[in-house]
Amino acid sequence: MLADPVAVGPMVPRRYRVRGSTPETADTVTIELEPLDDALSDPAPGQFHMLWAFGVGEVPVSVSGDRVSDGVLRHTIRSVGAVTAALCDSAPGDVIGLRGPFGSTWGIEEAAGRDVVVLAGGIGLAPLRTAVARVLGERERYGRVVVLVGGRSPADLVFTRDLDRWRARFDAHVQLTVDHADPGWRGDVGVVTRLIPRATFDAANTVALVCGPEVMMRFAAEALVDAGVAPARIRVAMERNMKCAIGHCGHCQLGPLFICKDGSVLAYERLAPLLGVREL
Amino acid sequence: MSVREIRDLLAAEAFFHDLDADYLDLIAGCGTNTHFAAGTMIFREGEPADTFYVLRSGKVALEIHVPERGALVIETLGPGELLGWSWLFPPYKWHFDARAIDGASAVALDGACLRGKCDDDPRLGYLLMQRFARVSQERLQATRLQLLDVYGNAR
Numbered sequence: 001m002l003a004d005p006v007a008v009g010p011m012v013p014r015r016y017r018v019r020g021s022t023p024e025t026a027d028t029v030t031i032e033l034e035p036l037d038d039a040l041s042d043p044a045p046g047q048f049h050m051l052w053a054f055g056v057g058e059v060p061v062s063v064s065g066d067r068v069s070d071g072v073l074r075h076t077i078r079s080v081g082a083v084t085a086a087l088c089d090s091a092p093g094d095v096i097g098l099r100g101p102f103g104s105t106w107g108i109e110e111a112a113g114r115d116v117v118v119l120a121g122g123i124g125l126a127p128l129r130t131a132v133a134r135v136l137g138e139r140e141r142y143g144r145v146v147v148l149v150g151g152r153s154p155a156d157l158v159f160t161r162d163l164d165r166w167r168a169r170f171d172a173h174v175q176l177t178v179d180h181a182d183p184g185w186r187g188d189v190g191v192v193t194r195l196i197p198r199a200t201f202d203a204a205n206t207v208a209l210v211c212g213p214e215v216m217m218r219f220a221a222e223a224l225v226d227a228g229v230a231p232a233r234i235r236v237a238m239e240r241n242m243k244c245a246i247g248h249c250g251h252c253q254l255g256p257l258f259i260c261k262d263g264s265v266l267a268y269e270r271l272a273p274l275l276g277v278r279e280l
Numbered sequence: 281m282s283v284r285e286i287r288d289l290l291a292a293e294a295f296f297h298d299l300d301a302d303y304l305d306l307i308a309g310c311g312t313n314t315h316f317a318a319g320t321m322i323f324r325e326g327e328p329a330d331t332f333y334v335l336r337s338g339k340v341a342l343e344i345h346v347p348e349r350g351a352l353v354i355e356t357l358g359p360g361e362l363l364g365w366s367w368l369f370p371p372y373k374w375h376f377d378a379r380a381i382d383g384a385s386a387v388a389l390d391g392a393c394l395r396g397k398c399d400d401d402p403r404l405g406y407l408l409m410q411r412f413a414r415v416s417q418e419r420l421q422a423t424r425l426q427l428l429d430v431y432g433n434a435r
Contacts, residue, residue: 122431152431179426181353183343186381189353191425197294198358213430219421 010246013052013097014040018090019072024158028123029088030064030076036095042067043101045108045131046237046265050245051075052097053086060242060260061087062127063101064159069133076126076158102245104265106131106235111207115143117199117229119220121150121192121212125158127237127264128211132162136172145172146199150192150212153178154185173199192216193223203228210268211237218275221268234268254280281313289313289387293334293360295411303404310393316340316380322363323374329366330391335359338384343377355419356381362415367391 020032043049048062059081065074079088090096108116108131116135120128135142147166151157157176167174175195177188188195192212208224210217221234240252240259247261255274257263274280287308290296296304314333316322322340323329333340339358343351354376357363363386366374372391398405 150431152429156431177356179429179431183341183351183353183379185353188339188356188358189341190355191422193425194422198360215428216425216430219425 010099010102011244013050013058013099014038015095016073016098018092018094018096020092021090024076025156027080027088028076028078028158030074031087031090032065032070033073033075033096033098040098040100043073043130044105045134046106046127046235047101047103048127048242048245048264049075049098049100050102050242051077051083051087052099053083053090054095054097056086057083058097058099058243059083059087060102060245060264062237062264064126064129066130068137069130076123076129078123099245102260104263106209106265108134108207108209111135112141113143114233115146115201115206117146117148117196117201117206117208117224119148119192119196119208119210119212119224121216121220122152122156123158124210124212124216124237125149126211128209129159129162131209132166136166136169139171143205144201146201147172147174148192148195148199149174149176150195150216151176151178153180154187175199191219193219196220196223196227204230206233208234209237210234214239214275221272225268231269231272232267235265236268236271237265238263238271240264283308283311286311286313286387289336290334293336295334295360295362295415299407303407306397306401306404307389307394307408310390310397311387312390314386314388316384316386318380318383320380322378322380322384324377325374327374329364329372329374331388332365332367332391332394333363333386333388335361335363336385336387338380338382340384341379341381343379345377351377355422362412365412365416367395368412 015036016033018031019034022030043063048060050058051061052058061075064076077084077087079085177190181189206229208229210220217236224234238259242260243249243251245260247258252259287304337359341353342355345351
Protein backbone atom coordinates (compact mmCIF):
# COMPACT_ATOMS: atom_id res chain seq x y z
CA MET A 1 0.00 0.00 0.00
CA LEU A 2 1.32 3.42 -0.90
CA ALA A 3 1.73 6.11 1.69
CA ASP A 4 -1.27 8.41 2.01
CA PRO A 5 -1.00 10.56 -1.16
CA VAL A 6 -2.70 13.50 0.51
CA ALA A 7 0.02 13.50 3.15
CA VAL A 8 2.78 13.31 0.55
CA GLY A 9 1.29 15.86 -1.80
CA PRO A 10 -0.16 16.08 -5.29
CA MET A 11 3.02 14.89 -7.01
CA VAL A 12 2.52 11.29 -5.89
CA PRO A 13 0.45 9.19 -8.29
CA ARG A 14 -2.21 6.77 -7.16
CA ARG A 15 -2.49 3.39 -8.77
CA TYR A 16 -5.37 2.64 -11.09
CA ARG A 17 -6.07 -0.59 -12.90
CA VAL A 18 -7.10 -0.55 -16.55
CA ARG A 19 -10.53 -2.16 -16.60
CA GLY A 20 -11.18 -1.89 -20.31
CA SER A 21 -9.76 -0.48 -23.50
CA THR A 22 -11.75 0.61 -26.55
CA PRO A 23 -10.18 1.73 -29.82
CA GLU A 24 -11.74 4.95 -31.09
CA THR A 25 -9.69 5.35 -34.28
CA ALA A 26 -6.48 3.90 -35.71
CA ASP A 27 -4.36 5.86 -33.21
CA THR A 28 -6.76 6.76 -30.40
CA VAL A 29 -7.93 4.60 -27.51
CA THR A 30 -10.30 5.10 -24.58
CA ILE A 31 -9.31 3.35 -21.36
CA GLU A 32 -11.54 2.70 -18.36
CA LEU A 33 -9.90 2.90 -14.96
CA GLU A 34 -10.66 1.70 -11.45
CA PRO A 35 -8.70 2.68 -8.34
CA LEU A 36 -6.41 0.31 -6.52
CA ASP A 37 -5.60 2.87 -3.81
CA ASP A 38 -8.04 5.45 -2.45
CA ALA A 39 -9.80 7.01 -5.44
CA LEU A 40 -8.92 10.54 -6.42
CA SER A 41 -11.69 13.08 -6.00
CA ASP A 42 -14.22 13.24 -8.84
CA PRO A 43 -13.07 15.50 -11.66
CA ALA A 44 -15.37 18.27 -12.89
CA PRO A 45 -15.94 18.54 -16.66
CA GLY A 46 -12.89 20.16 -18.20
CA GLN A 47 -10.35 18.98 -15.63
CA PHE A 48 -7.46 16.67 -16.41
CA HIS A 49 -5.30 14.02 -14.77
CA MET A 50 -1.60 13.34 -15.10
CA LEU A 51 -1.29 9.74 -16.29
CA TRP A 52 1.82 7.71 -15.56
CA ALA A 53 2.92 4.86 -17.75
CA PHE A 54 5.30 3.43 -15.15
CA GLY A 55 8.85 3.23 -16.41
CA VAL A 56 8.06 5.40 -19.43
CA GLY A 57 6.76 8.76 -18.29
CA GLU A 58 3.83 11.00 -17.45
CA VAL A 59 1.45 13.05 -19.61
CA PRO A 60 -1.62 15.24 -19.00
CA VAL A 61 -4.84 13.71 -20.30
CA SER A 62 -8.29 15.22 -20.04
CA VAL A 63 -11.14 13.23 -18.55
CA SER A 64 -13.47 11.88 -21.25
CA GLY A 65 -15.83 9.96 -18.97
CA ASP A 66 -16.66 10.13 -15.28
CA ARG A 67 -18.99 8.62 -12.72
CA VAL A 68 -21.82 10.91 -13.82
CA SER A 69 -21.51 10.33 -17.57
CA ASP A 70 -20.42 6.69 -17.60
CA GLY A 71 -20.28 5.39 -14.05
CA VAL A 72 -16.56 4.93 -14.52
CA LEU A 73 -13.46 7.06 -15.08
CA ARG A 74 -12.39 7.22 -18.72
CA HIS A 75 -9.48 8.78 -20.52
CA THR A 76 -9.12 9.01 -24.27
CA ILE A 77 -5.55 9.03 -25.51
CA ARG A 78 -4.05 9.58 -28.91
CA SER A 79 -0.75 7.84 -29.55
CA VAL A 80 1.69 10.59 -30.44
CA GLY A 81 4.80 9.66 -28.45
CA ALA A 82 6.41 7.12 -26.13
CA VAL A 83 4.16 7.72 -23.09
CA THR A 84 0.88 8.00 -24.98
CA ALA A 85 1.82 4.91 -27.04
CA ALA A 86 2.42 2.97 -23.82
CA LEU A 87 -0.92 4.15 -22.39
CA CYS A 88 -2.73 3.27 -25.61
CA ASP A 89 -1.16 -0.19 -25.51
CA SER A 90 -2.20 -0.82 -21.90
CA ALA A 91 -4.43 -3.86 -21.56
CA PRO A 92 -7.10 -4.75 -19.01
CA GLY A 93 -5.35 -5.58 -15.75
CA ASP A 94 -2.41 -3.28 -16.35
CA VAL A 95 -1.70 -0.69 -13.68
CA ILE A 96 -1.00 2.97 -14.36
CA GLY A 97 -0.61 6.00 -12.11
CA LEU A 98 -2.91 9.00 -11.82
CA ARG A 99 -2.53 12.42 -10.24
CA GLY A 100 -5.19 15.08 -10.06
CA PRO A 101 -7.75 16.18 -10.94
CA PHE A 102 -6.13 19.43 -11.99
CA GLY A 103 -7.08 22.65 -13.70
CA SER A 104 -10.15 24.74 -14.31
CA THR A 105 -13.54 23.52 -15.48
CA TRP A 106 -15.88 24.34 -18.33
CA GLY A 107 -18.07 26.19 -15.82
CA ILE A 108 -21.23 24.84 -17.36
CA GLU A 109 -23.27 25.85 -14.30
CA GLU A 110 -22.82 29.46 -15.44
CA ALA A 111 -24.34 28.54 -18.80
CA ALA A 112 -27.72 27.77 -17.18
CA GLY A 113 -30.46 29.72 -18.93
CA ARG A 114 -28.28 30.34 -21.96
CA ASP A 115 -27.73 28.60 -25.28
CA VAL A 116 -24.71 26.29 -25.25
CA VAL A 117 -22.53 25.85 -28.31
CA VAL A 118 -19.95 23.06 -28.10
CA LEU A 119 -17.33 23.14 -30.82
CA ALA A 120 -14.83 20.30 -31.00
CA GLY A 121 -12.09 19.40 -33.42
CA GLY A 122 -10.56 15.92 -33.59
CA ILE A 123 -9.80 14.43 -30.20
CA GLY A 124 -10.87 17.79 -28.72
CA LEU A 125 -14.26 16.17 -28.24
CA ALA A 126 -12.78 14.10 -25.37
CA PRO A 127 -12.69 16.83 -22.69
CA LEU A 128 -16.05 18.14 -23.91
CA ARG A 129 -17.81 14.80 -23.69
CA THR A 130 -18.54 15.02 -19.96
CA ALA A 131 -19.71 18.62 -20.36
CA VAL A 132 -22.17 17.58 -23.08
CA ALA A 133 -23.35 14.71 -20.86
CA ARG A 134 -23.98 17.15 -17.97
CA VAL A 135 -25.86 19.61 -20.20
CA LEU A 136 -28.01 16.92 -21.80
CA GLY A 137 -28.55 15.32 -18.40
CA GLU A 138 -30.11 18.53 -17.14
CA ARG A 139 -31.49 19.62 -20.49
CA GLU A 140 -34.24 21.82 -19.06
CA ARG A 141 -31.66 24.16 -17.47
CA TYR A 142 -30.27 25.31 -20.83
CA GLY A 143 -31.51 26.99 -23.97
CA ARG A 144 -30.56 25.59 -27.34
CA VAL A 145 -27.78 23.01 -27.32
CA VAL A 146 -25.57 22.96 -30.40
CA VAL A 147 -22.72 20.46 -30.84
CA LEU A 148 -20.42 21.06 -33.81
CA VAL A 149 -17.71 18.50 -34.46
CA GLY A 150 -14.92 18.50 -37.02
CA GLY A 151 -12.47 15.77 -37.92
CA ARG A 152 -9.85 14.93 -40.47
CA SER A 153 -11.87 12.20 -42.17
CA PRO A 154 -14.88 10.03 -41.28
CA ALA A 155 -12.50 7.34 -39.97
CA ASP A 156 -10.90 9.85 -37.59
CA LEU A 157 -14.10 10.85 -35.78
CA VAL A 158 -14.13 9.81 -32.13
CA PHE A 159 -17.11 8.91 -29.89
CA THR A 160 -19.26 8.08 -32.89
CA ARG A 161 -21.72 6.15 -30.69
CA ASP A 162 -22.22 9.23 -28.52
CA LEU A 163 -22.61 11.42 -31.58
CA ASP A 164 -25.28 9.08 -32.95
CA ARG A 165 -27.05 9.11 -29.60
CA TRP A 166 -26.95 12.90 -29.31
CA ARG A 167 -28.13 13.29 -32.89
CA ALA A 168 -31.07 11.00 -32.21
CA ARG A 169 -32.36 13.45 -29.60
CA PHE A 170 -34.80 16.10 -30.71
CA ASP A 171 -33.53 18.68 -28.26
CA ALA A 172 -29.94 19.07 -29.48
CA HIS A 173 -28.50 20.16 -32.81
CA VAL A 174 -25.49 18.02 -33.66
CA GLN A 175 -23.53 18.53 -36.86
CA LEU A 176 -20.38 16.84 -38.09
CA THR A 177 -17.94 17.82 -40.76
CA VAL A 178 -14.67 16.37 -42.00
CA ASP A 179 -11.83 17.91 -43.96
CA HIS A 180 -11.64 15.10 -46.50
CA ALA A 181 -14.08 12.41 -47.56
CA ASP A 182 -14.97 10.01 -50.31
CA PRO A 183 -18.41 10.31 -51.94
CA GLY A 184 -19.79 7.55 -49.68
CA TRP A 185 -19.79 10.01 -46.76
CA ARG A 186 -23.19 11.66 -46.44
CA GLY A 187 -22.17 14.24 -43.85
CA ASP A 188 -20.56 17.62 -44.39
CA VAL A 189 -17.12 18.29 -45.80
CA GLY A 190 -15.29 21.47 -44.84
CA VAL A 191 -13.68 23.02 -41.79
CA VAL A 192 -15.59 23.01 -38.54
CA THR A 193 -15.82 26.81 -38.38
CA ARG A 194 -18.11 26.71 -41.44
CA LEU A 195 -20.72 24.99 -39.29
CA ILE A 196 -21.09 28.06 -37.04
CA PRO A 197 -23.15 30.23 -39.41
CA ARG A 198 -25.29 27.21 -40.28
CA ALA A 199 -26.32 26.63 -36.67
CA THR A 200 -29.17 28.41 -34.94
CA PHE A 201 -28.42 29.97 -31.54
CA ASP A 202 -28.88 33.28 -29.77
CA ALA A 203 -25.31 34.58 -29.96
CA ALA A 204 -25.93 37.35 -27.42
CA ASN A 205 -27.01 34.76 -24.88
CA THR A 206 -24.63 31.92 -25.65
CA VAL A 207 -21.81 30.20 -23.82
CA ALA A 208 -19.40 28.47 -26.20
CA LEU A 209 -17.04 25.64 -25.23
CA VAL A 210 -14.20 25.07 -27.70
CA CYS A 211 -11.53 22.39 -27.82
CA GLY A 212 -9.28 21.16 -30.60
CA PRO A 213 -5.96 21.97 -32.22
CA GLU A 214 -4.87 25.47 -31.23
CA VAL A 215 -5.03 26.86 -34.77
CA MET A 216 -8.56 25.57 -35.12
CA MET A 217 -9.54 27.08 -31.77
CA ARG A 218 -8.20 30.49 -32.78
CA PHE A 219 -10.25 30.48 -35.97
CA ALA A 220 -13.28 29.03 -34.18
CA ALA A 221 -13.19 31.61 -31.39
CA GLU A 222 -12.91 34.43 -33.92
CA ALA A 223 -15.81 32.99 -35.93
CA LEU A 224 -17.89 32.85 -32.73
CA VAL A 225 -17.00 36.47 -31.95
CA ASP A 226 -17.97 37.41 -35.52
CA ALA A 227 -21.27 35.63 -34.95
CA GLY A 228 -21.87 37.81 -31.88
CA VAL A 229 -20.75 35.65 -28.94
CA ALA A 230 -19.01 37.67 -26.22
CA PRO A 231 -15.30 36.74 -25.85
CA ALA A 232 -15.84 36.40 -22.08
CA ARG A 233 -18.35 33.62 -22.75
CA ILE A 234 -16.16 31.65 -25.14
CA ARG A 235 -14.21 29.04 -23.18
CA VAL A 236 -11.19 27.50 -24.78
CA ALA A 237 -9.23 24.47 -23.56
CA MET A 238 -5.53 25.12 -24.00
CA GLU A 239 -2.75 22.59 -24.26
CA ARG A 240 0.83 23.19 -23.24
CA ASN A 241 3.75 21.14 -21.98
CA MET A 242 2.44 20.36 -18.50
CA LYS A 243 4.84 18.66 -16.12
CA CYS A 244 4.00 19.31 -12.48
CA ALA A 245 0.34 20.29 -13.09
CA ILE A 246 0.31 22.50 -9.98
CA GLY A 247 1.88 25.70 -11.29
CA HIS A 248 5.38 25.17 -9.87
CA CYS A 249 7.61 24.11 -12.73
CA GLY A 250 6.62 26.75 -15.29
CA HIS A 251 6.78 24.45 -18.30
CA CYS A 252 3.22 25.32 -19.33
CA GLN A 253 3.55 29.06 -18.86
CA LEU A 254 1.75 31.26 -21.39
CA GLY A 255 2.56 34.87 -20.56
CA PRO A 256 1.17 35.49 -17.07
CA LEU A 257 -0.76 32.21 -17.06
CA PHE A 258 0.10 28.70 -15.98
CA ILE A 259 -2.08 26.59 -18.22
CA CYS A 260 -2.12 23.69 -15.73
CA LYS A 261 -3.37 25.83 -12.85
CA ASP A 262 -5.13 28.84 -14.40
CA GLY A 263 -6.47 26.67 -17.25
CA SER A 264 -6.59 24.51 -19.10
CA VAL A 265 -10.04 26.01 -19.74
CA LEU A 266 -9.78 29.78 -20.11
CA ALA A 267 -12.01 32.57 -21.35
CA TYR A 268 -11.11 33.66 -24.87
CA GLU A 269 -11.24 37.24 -23.61
CA ARG A 270 -8.13 36.44 -21.52
CA LEU A 271 -6.42 34.30 -24.10
CA ALA A 272 -6.90 36.32 -27.27
CA PRO A 273 -4.08 38.84 -26.62
CA LEU A 274 -1.67 35.99 -25.82
CA LEU A 275 -2.44 33.69 -28.73
CA GLY A 276 -1.12 36.18 -31.22
CA VAL A 277 2.27 36.49 -29.51
CA ARG A 278 4.63 34.13 -31.29
CA GLU A 279 7.31 34.23 -28.59
CA LEU A 280 4.84 32.67 -26.14
CA MET B 281 -43.14 30.59 -59.51
CA SER B 282 -43.57 34.34 -60.05
CA VAL B 283 -40.79 36.96 -59.95
CA ARG B 284 -42.33 38.29 -56.73
CA GLU B 285 -42.12 34.84 -55.13
CA ILE B 286 -38.51 34.44 -56.29
CA ARG B 287 -37.74 37.88 -54.85
CA ASP B 288 -39.26 36.86 -51.51
CA LEU B 289 -37.14 33.71 -51.48
CA LEU B 290 -33.98 35.71 -52.21
CA ALA B 291 -34.85 38.35 -49.60
CA ALA B 292 -34.86 35.64 -46.94
CA GLU B 293 -31.25 34.68 -47.70
CA ALA B 294 -28.35 36.34 -45.85
CA PHE B 295 -26.45 36.98 -49.08
CA PHE B 296 -29.14 39.45 -50.24
CA HIS B 297 -29.73 40.97 -46.81
CA ASP B 298 -30.25 44.76 -46.93
CA LEU B 299 -30.17 44.90 -50.71
CA ASP B 300 -32.55 47.55 -52.14
CA ALA B 301 -35.97 46.17 -53.03
CA ASP B 302 -35.59 47.43 -56.61
CA TYR B 303 -32.36 45.50 -56.99
CA LEU B 304 -33.96 42.37 -55.55
CA ASP B 305 -36.67 42.70 -58.19
CA LEU B 306 -34.04 43.03 -60.91
CA ILE B 307 -32.12 40.00 -59.67
CA ALA B 308 -35.28 37.95 -59.20
CA GLY B 309 -36.06 38.57 -62.88
CA CYS B 310 -33.06 36.35 -63.70
CA GLY B 311 -34.16 33.59 -61.31
CA THR B 312 -36.15 30.38 -61.35
CA ASN B 313 -36.97 27.99 -58.57
CA THR B 314 -35.40 24.57 -59.03
CA HIS B 315 -35.08 21.22 -57.30
CA PHE B 316 -32.50 18.45 -57.64
CA ALA B 317 -33.25 14.89 -56.60
CA ALA B 318 -30.66 13.16 -54.42
CA GLY B 319 -27.71 12.02 -56.53
CA THR B 320 -28.35 14.44 -59.42
CA MET B 321 -25.23 15.93 -61.01
CA ILE B 322 -25.99 19.66 -61.02
CA PHE B 323 -22.99 20.47 -63.19
CA ARG B 324 -19.74 18.90 -64.26
CA GLU B 325 -16.21 20.22 -64.58
CA GLY B 326 -15.60 21.81 -67.98
CA GLU B 327 -19.26 22.41 -68.81
CA PRO B 328 -20.44 25.97 -69.52
CA ALA B 329 -21.02 27.88 -66.28
CA ASP B 330 -24.15 29.84 -67.00
CA THR B 331 -25.95 29.72 -63.65
CA PHE B 332 -25.40 30.23 -59.97
CA TYR B 333 -27.53 28.78 -57.26
CA VAL B 334 -28.72 30.05 -53.92
CA LEU B 335 -29.38 26.87 -51.96
CA ARG B 336 -32.60 26.85 -49.96
CA SER B 337 -32.58 23.32 -48.60
CA GLY B 338 -30.67 20.07 -48.87
CA LYS B 339 -26.99 19.50 -49.32
CA VAL B 340 -24.69 19.68 -52.35
CA ALA B 341 -21.20 18.23 -52.65
CA LEU B 342 -18.46 19.87 -54.70
CA GLU B 343 -16.32 17.09 -56.09
CA ILE B 344 -13.25 16.62 -58.20
CA HIS B 345 -12.34 13.47 -60.06
CA VAL B 346 -8.85 12.24 -59.28
CA PRO B 347 -7.41 9.48 -61.47
CA GLU B 348 -7.15 6.16 -59.62
CA ARG B 349 -8.94 7.65 -56.59
CA GLY B 350 -12.29 8.48 -58.08
CA ALA B 351 -14.44 11.39 -56.99
CA LEU B 352 -13.25 13.29 -53.91
CA VAL B 353 -15.56 15.62 -52.02
CA ILE B 354 -13.91 19.00 -51.56
CA GLU B 355 -16.70 20.73 -49.72
CA THR B 356 -20.38 20.46 -48.99
CA LEU B 357 -22.80 23.36 -49.15
CA GLY B 358 -26.12 23.75 -47.42
CA PRO B 359 -29.11 26.07 -47.04
CA GLY B 360 -28.34 29.78 -47.49
CA GLU B 361 -25.04 29.13 -49.25
CA LEU B 362 -24.05 29.95 -52.81
CA LEU B 363 -23.13 27.33 -55.35
CA GLY B 364 -20.94 28.38 -58.25
CA TRP B 365 -19.24 31.58 -59.30
CA SER B 366 -17.55 30.46 -62.50
CA TRP B 367 -20.35 32.30 -64.34
CA LEU B 368 -18.69 35.55 -63.19
CA PHE B 369 -15.48 35.32 -65.18
CA PRO B 370 -14.42 34.08 -68.62
CA PRO B 371 -14.17 31.37 -69.83
CA TYR B 372 -17.40 30.65 -67.90
CA LYS B 373 -16.63 26.96 -67.33
CA TRP B 374 -17.22 24.96 -64.14
CA HIS B 375 -14.04 23.98 -62.32
CA PHE B 376 -15.59 21.21 -60.23
CA ASP B 377 -18.49 18.79 -60.27
CA ALA B 378 -21.53 19.49 -58.12
CA ARG B 379 -23.82 16.71 -56.94
CA ALA B 380 -26.96 16.88 -54.82
CA ILE B 381 -26.40 14.63 -51.78
CA ASP B 382 -29.88 15.07 -50.40
CA GLY B 383 -32.70 16.44 -52.47
CA ALA B 384 -31.78 20.11 -52.84
CA SER B 385 -33.94 23.15 -53.59
CA ALA B 386 -32.40 26.33 -54.93
CA VAL B 387 -33.06 29.55 -56.72
CA ALA B 388 -31.13 29.31 -59.99
CA LEU B 389 -29.98 32.66 -61.34
CA ASP B 390 -29.07 33.05 -65.00
CA GLY B 391 -25.45 34.23 -65.11
CA ALA B 392 -25.61 36.06 -68.46
CA CYS B 393 -28.82 37.82 -67.42
CA LEU B 394 -27.25 38.93 -64.14
CA ARG B 395 -24.00 40.06 -65.76
CA GLY B 396 -26.05 42.15 -68.19
CA LYS B 397 -27.89 43.86 -65.35
CA CYS B 398 -24.64 44.53 -63.52
CA ASP B 399 -23.15 46.05 -66.71
CA ASP B 400 -26.22 48.28 -67.06
CA ASP B 401 -26.09 49.39 -63.41
CA PRO B 402 -22.53 49.41 -62.06
CA ARG B 403 -23.78 50.18 -58.53
CA LEU B 404 -25.71 46.91 -58.52
CA GLY B 405 -22.59 45.25 -59.92
CA TYR B 406 -20.45 46.73 -57.14
CA LEU B 407 -22.88 45.69 -54.39
CA LEU B 408 -23.04 42.14 -55.73
CA MET B 409 -19.28 41.91 -56.26
CA GLN B 410 -18.71 43.05 -52.65
CA ARG B 411 -20.90 40.21 -51.47
CA PHE B 412 -19.29 37.66 -53.75
CA ALA B 413 -15.85 38.85 -52.64
CA ARG B 414 -16.80 38.33 -49.02
CA VAL B 415 -18.09 34.82 -49.67
CA SER B 416 -14.96 33.93 -51.66
CA GLN B 417 -12.73 35.37 -48.89
CA GLU B 418 -14.53 33.22 -46.28
CA ARG B 419 -14.18 30.14 -48.48
CA LEU B 420 -10.51 30.90 -49.11
CA GLN B 421 -9.86 31.20 -45.37
CA ALA B 422 -11.67 27.91 -44.77
CA THR B 423 -9.69 26.23 -47.55
CA ARG B 424 -6.41 27.45 -46.05
CA LEU B 425 -7.40 26.00 -42.70
CA GLN B 426 -8.35 22.75 -44.43
CA LEU B 427 -4.94 22.66 -46.13
CA LEU B 428 -3.19 22.99 -42.75
CA ASP B 429 -4.43 19.51 -41.85
CA VAL B 430 -4.75 20.68 -38.24
CA TYR B 431 -5.87 17.28 -37.00
CA GLY B 432 -2.82 15.54 -38.41
CA ASN B 433 -0.27 13.95 -36.13
CA ALA B 434 2.28 16.60 -35.15
CA ARG B 435 5.13 14.07 -34.99
